[in-house]
Amino acid sequence: MGKLNKFESVDVTASLEAIMKQNTAFYQSDFDIDKEIIKRAAESPNAGDKMLLWFSRPSGTCCIKERDAFLKDTREHNTWKFYGEQTRDRVLAYAVELTGIQDGKITGNLYELDYQQHYKHVTEQALPADNYMLIYEHGEREQPAARPFDASPNPQLGKFERFEAIPNDPEALQSLLREERRSREQSAVPGDLETHTAALRDGLIETEARRIVGKMKELSDPNSPDKSHFMVELSPYFTQIATTKDTDRLFSMLPYKTLSFSQIKDRHGTYALIGKDENRDRLIKKPRPSVRAQLAQDKKRTAPKKTAAKKKDHGLEV
Structure with a gap:
């Protein structure tokens, strides 16, 4: 992955939803939970609540506080690294910085992450958190993380609301999070969200084309x-979110003269079929960018450049 993008002053939920639709085929309802998490974070007076990590995968999405991802053995830490360690899913990951609420829309900045690199970084940098803070309606109490607890009301503190992991060294965590933000800000380049989502759609189609070509090569006999x-069956993750135009573009990228897409009697799904005498030792055809991507790129090229602001001359005449 090359330079990573940052998208500034965006409608956070609308932007993440647009990204999700390029990758998450099933359990898109997970995003409803994400929206509630984002809303609570945006309304929180605690600045630390406003830095989040979010990802989209083929079967769902996830949104967590950045601080929790960097605390060992928390649910958030384990979730963030699980899909890198245990699956080969295409994961689109972003750091989310919430900056305000304007006209009912939650605004902020999105920072694209290289998930494969980031989850390894989180694993290496995570700090111990041996205690939990249990937060109730009228107060809070601390206990060892290893000790079980439930959501029962406390006679003195009232209704249970939530719990948080407590880092063994709070200052070390704050220092780590400051460095994360500094590093992101220095390395990211300003991006256009429309261009970005179009590129993600192109990547979805190209990845499926490469997968089909690879599977065709693996077959030893006509099947x-x-x-x-x-x-070879088209991936259900692809067919679930692909439009007719996406499928047409996929067809055009596959390098076979006898290619057809068809359903097979008594089988689920759609299949790419080629004749048994077809040469399968081929690469995909050069990807053809979508019209949407071309329009977005043209828009970016023709956008007027900002003129440099005039500087005042504070020198003294002599």
Whole structure:
């Protein structure tokens, strides 16, 4: 992955939803939970609540506080690294900085992350947190993280509201989070969200084309029901969110003369089929950018450049 983008002063929930739709095929309702988390964070008076991490994967999304991701053995820490360690999912990850609420819209900045690198970084840098703070309606109490607890009301403190992991060294955590923000700000380049989402859609199609070509090469014998064709099922993750135009673009990228997309009797899904004599030792055709991506790029190129502000001359005449 090359330079990572930052998207400044955006409608956070609308922007993340647009990104999600380029990648999350199933359990998109997870994003409803994310929106509630983002809303509570935006309304919180605590500045530390306003830095979040968010990701989209093919079967769901997740939103957590950045501080919690860097605390060992917390649910948030384990969740953030799980999909890198245990799956080969395409994960789109972003740091989210909430800056305010304007006309009912939550505004902020998004920082694109290289998830494969980031989850490893989180794993290496995470700090111990041996205690939890249990927060109630009328107060709070601290206890060891290893001790079980439930959400029962406390006779003195009232209704249970939530709990937080407490870092063993709070200043070390604050220092780490400051460095994370500084590093992101220095390395990210300003991006255009429309161009970005178009590129994500292009990547979705190209990834599926490469997967199909790879699977075709792995087949040793024709595997269609009548043994006259080689066939590979189109990924359900792709077909769930692909438009007709996306499928047409996928078809155009596959390098086979006898290619067809078809459903097979008594089987679920859609299959790419090629004749048994087709040369399968080929690469995908050069990706054709979507019209949306081209328009977004043209818009970016033709946008008027900002003129440099005039500087006042504070020198003294002599």
